[in-house]
Amino acid sequence: MPERILQWKEEYSIGEEEIDSQHKRLFEIAAGAFSIVSPSERAAKVKETIRRLVEYTRFHFDEEERFMKEELYPHLDTHKELHEEIIISMNAFMRRIPEMKIQELEKELAFSIQSWFIDHITQKDKQIQAWLQKKRRFEGLLEWNEEYALKYEPLDSAYKAILPETKEMILAREETPKQLLARLEQNLIQHYRDEEAYLQSKKILTPEHLLAHKKIIDILQNLIKKMRFNDQNMLERDLALFFQGYLTRHKHSLLMNQESLSISL
Numbered sequence: 107m108p109e110r111i112l113q114w115k116e117e118y119s120i121g122e123e124e125i126d127s128q129h130k131r132l133f134e135i136a137a138g139a140f141s142i143v144s145p146s147e148r149a150a151k152v153k154e155t156i157r158r159l160v161e162y163t164r165f166h167f168d169e170e171e172r173f174m175k176e177e178l179y180p181h182l183d184t185h186k187e188l189h190e191e192i193i194i195s196m197n198a199f200m201r202r203i204p205e206m207k208i209q210e211l212e213k214e215l216a217f218s219i220q221s222w223f224i225d226h227i228t229q230k231d232k233q234i235q236a237w238l239q240k241k242r243r244f245e246g247l248l249e250w251n252e253e254y255a256l257k258y259e260p261l262d263s264a265y266k267a268i269l270p271e272t273k274e275m276i277l278a279r280e281e282t283p284k285q286l287l288a289r290l291e292q293n294l295i296q297h298y299r300d301e302e303a304y305l306q307s308k309k310i311l312t313p314e315h316l317l318a319h320k321k322i323i324d325i326l327q328n329l330i331k332k333m334r335f336n337d338q339n340m341l342e343r344d345l346a347l348f349f350q351g352y353l354t355r356h357k358h359s360l361l362m363n364q365e366s367l368s369i370s371l
């Protein structure tokens with residue numbers, strides 16, 4: 107039983123060499139507890155293995171947390187808490203060793219390895235992988251590009267902020283796509299109202315500009331309607347493309363007014 111449990115499987119891989127090799131090392135150390143030794147040495151062997159396991163686990167968790175931090179993984183805090191719980195459970199196990207019989211010790215160790223390592227890797231560390239893959243799919247998307255600049259500071263800085271915020275929101279997936287789009291729609295409508303009022307006060311609001319706003323809202327509302335037919339990845343991509351299109355279209359409509367804009371500012 108333990109031999110099978112402690113066998114590394116490709117499905118445990120999270121696609122990050124460094125992390126994978128540390129996970130493999132954890133399995134190797136744990137396997138030491140079940141190597142064949144004389145009966146008199148068994149208890150000492152198991153204890154020594156657990157001690158090494160705790161030590162290496164601490165090192166691995168620190169490394170994994172550093173990695174998540176560097177990658178700006180949004181669920182770092184919750185993941186850290188899970189690591190702490192594992193360390194607490196390992197320490198509690200260590201404290202109980204003196205009062206446990208060897209058979210009991212081995213059985214419980216095999217059981218604990220399942221939850222400390224296998225369950226944690228396949229359920230929680232795997233989420234880091236899923237997030238990283240998504241993050242890579244978004245590389246280059248929803249990023250500010252100097253081409254979008256309207257050379258009008260208040261609007262440019264609003265877009266510069268909106269892009270990374272939206273990206274973060276999509277990547278963290280803290281809202282359902284439906285909630286996200288509904289919020290986006292509301293924000294956009296409000297933003298256009300403010301902008302139109304401002305342009306109006308400067309007497310530079312044109313019907314073309316109003317129409318451009320309406321078109322963008324239409325595209326977003328169509329996206330919302332289409333949503334139930336789209337799978338998650340398609341939706342994220344559509345949303346990213348919507349934003350790119352939104353910025354370029356919007357720039358186009360503002361450019362038509364740029365002359366008057368710069369005169370009146």
Ligand SMILES: [Fe+2]
Nearest residue numbers: 170226230231
């Ligand atoms: Fe982890």
Ligand SMILES: [Fe+2]
Nearest residue numbers: 129170227231
């Ligand atoms: Fe891990």
